[in-house]
Amino acid sequence: MSKVFAEDSVGIVTPQIAHFSEPLALACGRAIAEYDLVYETYGTLNASASNAVLICHALSGHHHAAGYHSETDRKPGWWDSCIGPGKPIDTRRFFVVSLNNLGGCNGSTGPSSIDPDTGQPFGAQFPVLTVEDWVHSQALLADHLGIPVWAAVVGGSLGGMQALQWALTYPERVRHCVAIASAPKLSAQNIAFNEVARQAILSDPEFHGGNFQAEGVIPKRGLMLARMVGHITYLSDDSMGEKFGRGLKSEKLNYDFHSVEFQVESYLRYQGEEFSGRFDANTYLLMTKALDYFDPAAAYGDDLAKTFENVKANFCIMSFTTDWRFSPARSRELVNALMAARKNVCYLEIDAPQGHDAFLIPVPRYLQGFSSYMNRIEI
């Protein structure tokens, strides 16, 4: 008997692959000769192709944003709370495209793919990518799908940065830009956390200068540590306190360094363990670098308002009160610059206890504001 999915689920979805054989020039000066982008779509593209929405993923995200790959899937896609019939990104109205970025490790060409020139995995040879490179590759995917203009480009965190970059690089191709829990650039503290994560990977003896695949190993410890430190920054102090407090795994303290004693230790280890089994270390390095490098105002003398001067999109910026990774103050920088540049912008500062991760969680006021904005988009 077939499984019945919830009415607001997109149900079973199947990833597709687009192959690009024209070389893509990159910000670093190098080029990728040919590459694949894996993507999923939800909903139906209308005749005038005016209802297309692009989903940009964050650090460890991928193309599988909504629905299930099979009836036995335990979990839906990573943004299933916001994509589906009747959800903020309503698949009854919109044709939603969600891809795995270039350099990823979920099916798009990345460091773990085979380099056609050598027949070996790219590994350390894979070029460092920027948010702009991603946006260029996404524009080629849009061409491939017959989408001249996106009704909206939407993303949270690093995904929000891609949405902003879209509005800047292709002002004629984006009608609405929705950037959630994002920032105009990373702070020194943000970069510092990324550097700790990178060092954890780079200093793992199993990393082998990035060519671990050829050695038949993975830098599991390093990836685990990187994910653990990252995960701390995605949660708020309150939400961690609420979830774990100082709860212990066993009745008493062991007075050693080997046991997993506190609940929070067990949780972080589990998260790290799970992540190290599914994520490529080189991709992780690459994603954190793209984050660090993102700074569109740098080309405009750090004048963010001037940066936005030529954008045509309408903006919806949302932040969460307990997010300290990309705090509301960072979103307000974007909003103030957009207002100074006289652009259309809505800003919602959602009171939510979950920290940075709130953008993935169905917080009622968030969903309500998000829906209101998406519903007003003409298609």
Place this chain on the structure above:
Amino acid sequence: MRADLDIIQEWIPAGSRVLDLGCGNGELLAWLRDHKRVSGYGLEIDPDNLTECVRKGINVIEQDLNKGLGNFASNSFDVVVMTQALQAVTYPDRILDEMLRVGRQCIITFPNFGHWRCRWYLASKGKMPVSEFLPYTWYNTPNIHFCTFKDFEALCHERQAQVLDRLAVDHQHRHNWASKLWPNLLGEIGIYRVSSPGFAQHKVAV
């Protein structure tokens, strides 16, 4: 449209840039956009109002007036509007300063505590006035800074702000010869248009 907003819109030139402090459900900005090609932003903190503004396509920004307008440049708006919020902010004098700095002109409406009914209520009962129009008890009210027309005008004078227009209306926003003659006694709501050309030079941040 709410009656006071209907009066205010007449004071806002077509095509101007407006900042609406405490824009509620966005009614004024939506009307001005649709009828007078007015652009601008509304500041609001109530979640339901915010959602309604987003739905209407208003440029609404979630921002608390009590934290000031430090994120807006001096003289960056033609008109700054604040309806029925002066009495509810923590520092009415500072927000007035900020409005005068950010806008070339300001339109402010607020309830008049000098209205004869308030005076009569206080004089005869010896208790803080509670009415249909101002239904809150003293300990449970968003209105923490009541003033009279005279008080407000004294503040404007002190800040060298010029009162360009003044209208005293009843709670249904009607005005007549009597409220013109004795506004502080017979006007329930004051609608003021003020400006202070010198204020843009001040670097005021609340």
